Amino acid sequence: MDIQFITIKKVTLNNNCPECYCIGGLSLTFKQKFINSKLYKSISSEIKHEIVCKNCNSTIYPVQWTDDIDRVFEYQRKAFIPKTTSTYLKKTAWIIISFVIAILFAAILALILPNL
Numbered sequence: 001m002d003i004q005f006i007t008i009k010k011v012t013l014n015n016n017c018p019e020c021y022c023i024g025g026l027s028l029t030f031k032q033k034f035i036n037s038k039l040y041k042s043i044s045s046e047i048k049h050e051i052v053c054k055n056c057n058s059t060i061y062p063v064q065w066t067d068d069i070d071r072v073f074e075y076q077r078k079a080f081i082p083k084t085t086s087t088y089l090k091k092t093a094w095i096i097i098s099f100v101i102a103i104l105f106a107a108i109l110a111l112i113l114p115n116l
């Protein structure tokens with residue numbers, strides 16, 4: 001099973017970096033969890049976010065956030081529209097399902113019409 005967090009939205013923040021104090025280097029990324037297995041493909045509602053400074057190449061963790069970053073993050077989080085969650089069954093899954101249904105059907109037929 002392949003689980004990936006795919007970037008859905010990236011915003012540049014006009015805040016000072018808590019590490020190097022430069023302005024305009026911070027970028028906030030929203031990522032959503034995608035699952036790709038043998039039987040199905042699915043978009044989950046699980047969202048990850050991350051703030052990275054392009055200037056000093058460091059990840060800015062929530063504990064380091066200033067009040068300004070907190071405010072901008074809250075705003076961006078509310079404005080963020082995640083992809084609708086969905087699950088698509090793959091061909092293999094449909095084959096298994098059809099097979100199970102066929103067996104059940106045969107079993108029911110055998111019960112109803114034992115002389116057949």
Ligand SMILES: [Zn+2]
Nearest residue numbers: 017020053056
């Ligand atoms: Zn920085």
